Amino acid sequence: MLGNVSDGQIAGKHSMRDQAATLEPEEEKQPKMQQQPPQAEHRPRGGTMKFTYASGSKPLDGFTIKRGVGSGGFGEVFYALSDAGKEVALKHIQRNLDIEMRGVTHCLNLKHPHLVALFDIRYDDAGEGWVVMEYVRGENLKEILDRRPNGLPPEEAIRWFRPIAAAVGYLHDHGIVHRDLKPGNIFNDAGTIKIGDYGLSKFISVSRRSGQTESVGTFHYMAPEIGKGVYGKEIDIYALGILLHEILTGRVPFEGESSQEIIMKHLTAEPELRGVPEPFRTTIAQALHKDPTKRTSTVEEMLANLGVSKNESVVASLHDNVTIQNHAPGHAENPPSQSIGAADDRDPIHRAMTGAVQSVSHWWNNDNISLFPKVLVLAACSIALITNLGWLAPLGFLAAAAYMAYLLGRTIYLHMSDAPSKTPITEYSPYHPVVMTRKERARQSRKQKRTRRERERAALAAIPLDLRMKSLIGSFLISAISAAVISLLALVLGGVSIEAPLATWAPLFGWLTIMTICASWSVLLLGKLWEPSSGDPWLRRFAMVGVGLLLGMIGYTAGNTLLLEMPISAAGIETSSGWHENLNLRGWFQSVHQSPSASTFAIVFAAQFGLLRWWKQADPLRKTRLSLWTIGFTVLTSAVVNYFCPFIQPWGMILVGATSLVVQISAPWYSLRERDELRQSQQINAETSA
Amino acid sequence: MNRSSAEPLAEAPSRRQLWVDGVGGFLLLTSPDILIGQATPQSGVDVPILGDLSRRHAWIRRRGSEYVIEPLAEVRRRGKLLEQPTALSDGDQVQLGRSVVLSFQKRHPLSASAVLRLVSSQRTEPSTDAILLMAETCILGPRSCNHVVCGGWKQDVVLYKQGEGLHVRSPGAFQVNGHAVRNKSPLAADCSVQGEDFSFYLERLAASA
Numbered sequence: 001m002l003g004n005v006s007d008g009q010i011a012g013k014h015s016m017r018d019q020a021a022t023l024e025p026e027e028e029k030q031p032k033m034q035q036q037p038p039q040a041e042h043r044p045r046g047g048t049m050k051f052t053y054a055s056g057s058k059p060l061d062g063f064t065i066k067r068g069v070g071s072g073g074f075g076e077v078f079y080a081l082s083d084a085g086k087e088v089a090l091k092h093i094q095r096n097l098d099i100e101m102r103g104v105t106h107c108l109n110l111k112h113p114h115l116v117a118l119f120d121i122r123y124d125d126a127g128e129g130w131v132v133m134e135y136v137r138g139e140n141l142k143e144i145l146d147r148r149p150n151g152l153p154p155e156e157a158i159r160w161f162r163p164i165a166a167a168v169g170y171l172h173d174h175g176i177v178h179r180d181l182k183p184g185n186i187f188n189d190a191g192t193i194k195i196g197d198y199g200l201s202k203f204i205s206v207s208r209r210s211g212q213t214e215s216v217g218t219f220h221y222m223a224p225e226i227g228k229g230v231y232g233k234e235i236d237i238y239a240l241g242i243l244l245h246e247i248l249t250g251r252v253p254f255e256g257e258s259s260q261e262i263i264m265k266h267l268t269a270e271p272e273l274r275g276v277p278e279p280f281r282t283t284i285a286q287a288l289h290k291d292p293t294k295r296t297s298t299v300e301e302m303l304a305n306l307g308v309s310k311n312e313s314v315v316a317s318l319h320d321n322v323t324i325q326n327h328a329p330g331h332a333e334n335p336p337s338q339s340i341g342a343a344d345d346r347d348p349i350h351r352a353m354t355g356a357v358q359s360v361s362h363w364w365n366n367d368n369i370s371l372f373p374k375v376l377v378l379a380a381c382s383i384a385l386i387t388n389l390g391w392l393a394p395l396g397f398l399a400a401a402a403y404m405a406y407l408l409g410r411t412i413y414l415h416m417s418d419a420p421s422k423t424p425i426t427e428y429s430p431y432h433p434v435v436m437t438r439k440e441r442a443r444q445s446r447k448q449k450r451t452r453r454e455r456e457r458a459a460l461a462a463i464p465l466d467l468r469m470k471s472l473i474g475s476f477l478i479s480a481i482s483a484a485v486i487s488l489l490a491l492v493l494g495g496v497s498i499e500a501p502l503a504t505w506a507p508l509f510g511w512l513t514i515m516t517i518c519a520s521w522s523v524l525l526l527g528k529l530w531e532p533s534s535g536d537p538w539l540r541r542f543a544m545v546g547v548g549l550l551l552g553m554i555g556y557t558a559g560n561t562l563l564l565e566m567p568i569s570a571a572g573i574e575t576s577s578g579w580h581e582n583l584n585l586r587g588w589f590q591s592v593h594q595s596p597s598a599s600t601f602a603i604v605f606a607a608q609f610g611l612l613r614w615w616k617q618a619d620p621l622r623k624t625r626l627s628l629w630t631i632g633f634t635v636l637t638s639a640v641v642n643y644f645c646p647f648i649q650p651w652g653m654i655l656v657g658a659t660s661l662v663v664q665i666s667a668p669w670y671s672l673r674e675r676d677e678l679r680q681s682q683q684i685n686a687e688t689s690a
Numbered sequence: 691m692n693r694s695s696a697e698p699l700a701e702a703p704s705r706r707q708l709w710v711d712g713v714g715g716f717l718l719l720t721s722p723d724i725l726i727g728q729a730t731p732q733s734g735v736d737v738p739i740l741g742d743l744s745r746r747h748a749w750i751r752r753r754g755s756e757y758v759i760e761p762l763a764e765v766r767r768r769g770k771l772l773e774q775p776t777a778l779s780d781g782d783q784v785q786l787g788r789s790v791v792l793s794f795q796k797r798h799p800l801s802a803s804a805v806l807r808l809v810s811s812q813r814t815e816p817s818t819d820a821i822l823l824m825a826e827t828c829i830l831g832p833r834s835c836n837h838v839v840c841g842g843w844k845q846d847v848v849l850y851k852q853g854e855g856l857h858v859r860s861p862g863a864f865q866v867n868g869h870a871v872r873n874k875s876p877l878a879a880d881c882s883v884q885g886e887d888f889s890f891y892l893e894r895l896a897a898s899a
Contacts, residue, residue: 054882055709055891067709067891079715087817137819190811 051076052092059124063090063132079135088119091131101129107199110174114167116187116196136194141183141247151250154277160186160247162308163193165240169299171198172233179231181239182221183246219262220252225292227263234292240302241287245271248280253288257455279306349403397643400636404611454534456621456670459678461532471668472528475618476521479666483516486661490654507562512655514558515551519659522547524667527618541610548609552602559601596647607641608656617660618667625669626661634660703879703894705736706856707816710830710890713840714819718892720851722752724823726786729815737821741812743787750778752825755802757794759784783809797835801827805837816895826851830890843888852876856892858883 051068053076058064063080070077075094081087093100101121108118117134124130141160145151152160164186171178178198185197223238245253253272254265271288273281283305289295296302303309385392487509492498496505526547530540596604612634616622638656641647670678704721719736727746729738735746744763751758759765760775766785767776778784782794790812796804802825808814814821822828822837830838831846847860858866859874864885866875877883879894 050884050889051711054889055711055893067713067715068711068889070712081816137817 051078053078059092059128060090060122060130061124063088065090087135089116089133089135091133093129093131097129103199104131107176110170110176112167112170114163114193114195115170115198116194118199133196134194136187136189136196138188138190141186141188144188145183145246145250149250151246151248154248154280157244157247157280158306158308160193161240161244161306162303164195164243165299165303167193167195168236168240169303172236172299177231177233178236178239180218180221181236181243182218183243186243219259219266220254222263222266223292224266224290227267230292232292234295234297237287237296237299237302238292240299241284241296244280244287245273245276245284248276253284349406394643397640400640401643404637404640453621455679456675457531457533459675459681460620468528472524475524475528475666475668479520479524479662480517482665483520483658483662484513486658487512487516490658494650494654508651511555511558511562512651512658515555515655516658516662518554519551519655520662520666522551523614523659523663524618527615527663527667530615531619531621537613540615541613544614545606545610548606549602551609552605553598555605556596556598556601600645600647604641604645604647604652607645608638611637611641614663617663620668620670621675622664622669626664630664631657631660704897705895706879707818707893707895708822708838708890709893710838710840711888712842713838713890715817716838717814717816717818717821717895718824718828718849719821720824720856722825724750726750726792737806738815739786739790739808739812740815741787741790741810743790747786748784750806750823751775752802752804752823755825757796757804757823763787778804798829798837799835801825801829801837803828803837824849824851830888840888844886847883847885847888847890849877855879860885860888862886864888 051071053059053065053068055065055067060080062083064083065078065080067079068076069079069089075092078090078092079087080090104118104121108121110118116136119132119134122130122132151157164181168178168181176199178195180197181195185195187194187196221239221242223235225232226235242252242254245251254262254269256262256265267290271284273285276284283296283302286296286305287302296305300309488498490512491505491509496508498505526540526543617630617634635653635657638653642652704719706718706720708716708718710716717737721736724737725735725746726737726739726743726748727733727735728743729735729740730745733745747761747763748765749760749762751760757778758775759767759772759778761772764787765772767778767782769785778794778796780794780796784792784794786792789810790808791810793807793809794804795807796802804823804825806821806823807819820838824837828838828849829836829846830840830843830849832839832841832843833846836846845861847858850857850859856877857874858877861873862885863870863872864875864883865871866877866883867881877892880892882891883889
């Protein structure tokens, strides 16, 4: 290392001489920075910019290092000037010297306008190897995509992709596989695209397994068969597919927070390409085939899929114009398979039902059917339903009760057995870069589909307490107002005439409003408390049962205080001629002959709150802001509860429906875009505060 | 303005090369008046450009926090030929002669310093990524309004003028020429500065090339 210091002093002199016409004595210009010895112990680790050689040092005869540029898996890269003033990049090979050098030697005389030129291989006094390369001044593709997170428009994407593909094709023609294609290796040198870092990294698996300096990003471009030790040119095609996707959309198709997660997606998940326009979609889908033999076989083929040819111009620059065929090549009508990553954990009955509903709604929404038959069908169904309600309703409730019992049993069973993952796991050799045990893999693949949701949850958890309190208070206000409005509406819906004297309906209205507010506030409060994590649903249900008990007591007390006669026999109801008369067939309604006891109140409310996962209705990450299905299901549950535990009707059911409606209206809800923003801002915060 | 009568260069060089590891190389100019011209031996300009332009092509003069370009040859600002000294504002593109295009940036709200960048394909001599016209401070750091944008740095590092020389300011401990310092330190004409996540070098250049 001392040798380096003296070298550096010489270097200072030399570089001075060629940099500027001298106006001052030589001694004066000797940089004093050489007091700083090269810090061999400060190898770059995890992103910090510490380089072995300081500015002005001269480890390699004839070149003066000016600054560090970056570091890769095999060593550091420096910007240096030759004694004559030629700008070069010096790559210091610090690992697998012999093998890396053999690889570089193969590439030393390759010439292509879109490849970063290799000038020479040199060895320093210590016997360490250096690759002398062309210095590329411009931005790399990674920096450009960082600035434009939504990707580039198709024409510009082609302007980038064609020269990249041409250079990779040239490498393949010369029997060389790049193996490390990624945006950080692709540069825009004053309008000319250049690929660097070829001929290196022969030992991907070795360096990946042992290399702590490697970032997760490296795994984003790795074809699945790399795990088996297969390094054919197909892995470059795969990486080109990933690159094309990233250029177009700004993101890689397989994202994850750990290398294991990303590798698992490369092995099992299908890329989600719905947002990608043709002909890119098909081209990417064919390039990302898991089986290398079924993948697009050559770069030329890939370019042909895009409707551009490699030979259109040898030197493509970013200023060239290109046209893209707007139709898909070959079997374009084959839509790429959808993601199988999101395995279905709904129960089979639910799935069958949803399937049936979907097919019906598909038929319903079909444009070929005109309005008239639709109205006819709707009217016929309604009439059939109303006339047969007498036997349909109890049957329906029985079925619903049976289904709930089944659901409960299934959930408990799944909970107990912790069923193994259904996702098929591709076998790969123990030489895989990251060796995972079977158990780990199973856990990984189970975890996989939830990670996005989990990240969103984590982002929610990061919202400061005061903001969350603010949002909760806002929700409370909205819910109070909407509760009053909805209670009034419910009153009318329930057949109470508002024209009647105030005294006849005001107590009922008051009771409904108070109960709706109390119920929705409890749900909102608990939902806010529980939103940062997914938590144990059974514990939460238990807590909800407690809340339900409390609400039951409040309901009983409020009813008594308001001197409400239950079952309500106010004049307003007697005069009503509403649909609820039809429900008044058998079962629960007649069985209430006097006001329900406090214990009935408690049981009914506890059951209604314990049976459903109410906090999900207040979750900011729920699927839609207001789901009529959820309200319907909630009311149905309430009906089932009331069937077994007689309660005042229809007000019990209306109260539950109103609560569900109010909760969903007043609880905050993030759209998909807002969730993405939230997640990203949280990630940025996490990264900057780290 | 006669450059040869400028301040004694041995004590406080007005031209320095700033090498920032992992970021780039910059020409750091501390004089309020900057002469731009062709890079020829003994041309005596502050910003020598290897391009098709006059030996002495234009002055950029700082007055307070304003910058004025004074054409000595053909200069266009935003496509318009300049006859007389004209003020520059952030984002201006200045064309010198037929083919040299510079962009002028003055982004940092707390500093009067500005950044010149060669937009066309020519290079300066010595080659740089940008030319820093330093008023009182030059701020290196992760934010995009900084004079030198250094992604990956945790916080700003400020170079500032004090007396005849340059000083550096950065919260916490760092090293200047291998000596541990805290928070701030004067800088020699040639020096290395290394902190937790940053490292850069200052190298003096002749007062004018």
